Amino acid sequence: MYFKIGYISNGFQNHDIFDMIKIITKLGFNGLGLTLDVCHYNPFKDSERSLKRIKRNLKGNNIDTVIETGARFLLNPWEKHEPTLVSNEETDRTKRIDFLKKAVDVAEFLEANVVTIFSGKIYENVRKEEAFGWLTNGVSEITEYAKMKNIKIGFEPEPLMLIETLEQYYLLRKEIKYDNFGLTLDIGHVQCSEDQSIHDCIISHQNEIFNIHLTDIKNKKHIHLPLGEGDINFLDVFKALKEIKYANIVNLELSRNSHNAPSVANQSMIFIKEILKQIEGTE
Template structure:
C-alpha cells in the first residue's frame, strides 16, 4: 500500500446501485436484490414508483423504507434526478432557474423534502443539480437565481445534518467542477454544500482525466456516481462499453478517504437492471484497490 493511501488510511470503497436503473422493480424487490448481490447501499431516487415525495403519508412510508434498509444492512443516499416528478410534460422541470418564482419555489420545496427524507433515512448525502438555463436567460441572472434558490435548501441541509451534494451535469448551467466552485463562492461557501461527482461526466467534458477530477474534487466530495462514458457524448453506459480507464479512478477514490457510496448510475437500462446490477458489482470489486472480491 502506498504512503499516500496509508494516510489517513483508506477504507474499502462502498458501492451502491441507483434505483433509477431499477424502475421495473418494486422498491422492496430492488432493495432485496441489491442486498443479495452484496451491495453496500443504494442510491434512492425519489419518484412516483420508488418513495414518491409528493404522495400522502411520506413520513410513514419513509419509516418503512428506513426499517427495511436496516434489515438488509444497506446504507443510502437520496437522489433527486426523477425526470417528471414535478411536471408530467417537462423533463426535470420546473428547475431552480425558471423565470416564474412559483416554479422555482416548487423545485426548492422538493429539495427540502428530499433533505428531510434523507435525514429520516439516515442517508449520507442528498443529491441535486442546477437545471438548464431557460431560453433568453442571461448567465448572470441564471447564476443569481441558482444561488438564491439553493440557500434555503443548504440551510435545511445544515439543520438536518445531511450534506447537500450538487452534481455538475452536461448541458446544465452547473456543468463542470469550475462551475461548482463558482456556485460555492457565490453562496459564501456554506459548510453543507458539497459535490456529487459523476465519473462518466468527467470523461464526457472535463479537461482532465476522471482520476484527476477525483483528486481535485476530494475536499468537497459528498457523493459519487459511476458508469462508463465516451468523450463528448453524454450517454451512461455499462462498464466496458465506454472509454474510461477505471483502475486509476478507483485508486484515486480510495486515496481520498471518501466514505460515502459510489453508486452505479444507469438510468436508461432498467430493462436489464437486475443483470447489470450483478455484472457491475463484479466489475468494480475485481478492480477495487481496497475492496473484497465479488460475493
C-alpha cells in the first residue's frame, strides 16, 4: 500500500501526547492526526519547546503528521466548535481564521503537509448566501496563507454544517483559486450524507483528496464507531484507496473512545491488517 495508517489524537484525550505516540507506534501505526486542543498541544498556551519535543518524538518514531482543527471547546468553552468561519459576528470569524493560521504555522514546524478545516453551522437568522460569502472569504484567506508555507488545506464536509456534502464542497471549490485547496474525505461522513457508494466517491473525487478520516457508521447516524461496528464495507474502501494510489495518511477518528483508546486502537489495527491481507490475497 502507498499510504500510512494513523490515529487522530482526539481519540486519546485522556493520554499525554507522548504516551499516545508510544502506544500507536507499538501497535503499528505510522501516522498521526494532531488535533490542536487543550489536552495535547494548545497553540495559544503551549511553548515552542513543547512543540519541538513533539516533533522529535514523531521523527524518532517515523510518524507522518497532519493537523486537525476540530477541537470542541478550545475557542469557546461554552459552545462546541464555535466560533466558525460562518459565525455571524466578524470578530468571531476572525478568531477562527487566526486559529487556523496558527494551525498552518504548527503544520509548517512539524513538517505536516495538510491542515483540515470545516465550515461550521449557521445561525437561524443568517441567510445561507451570506454565510457562504463569509466562508469563501475566510477559506481564501487561510488557503493563501497556507500556500506561502507550502501547506495544503483539506476541507472536510460535515453533517449538519453549511458544507455537508461533496456537491456543496464543489460549489465552494469553484470560488477558491488556489491549488493547495482540496478535500479531507471522512469516510463516515460519506456514509451519512452521500447517495453514491464510498468506493465510487473515492474514485470519482480522487484528484481532490488530500486527507482521509476513517470511522464506522451505523444506520447513517453521525456517530463515530470503531471499525466493524457499523455498516461500512471497509474492504471496498481500501480497494478504492489502492486503486487511486492514495499516498497520504488514513487516520482513524474515534473521539468517543478516549476512555478505552489503547484497546480500540489495537483492535482497529488488527481489523485493518486483516482487510489488507484480504486485498493482497486477491491479487
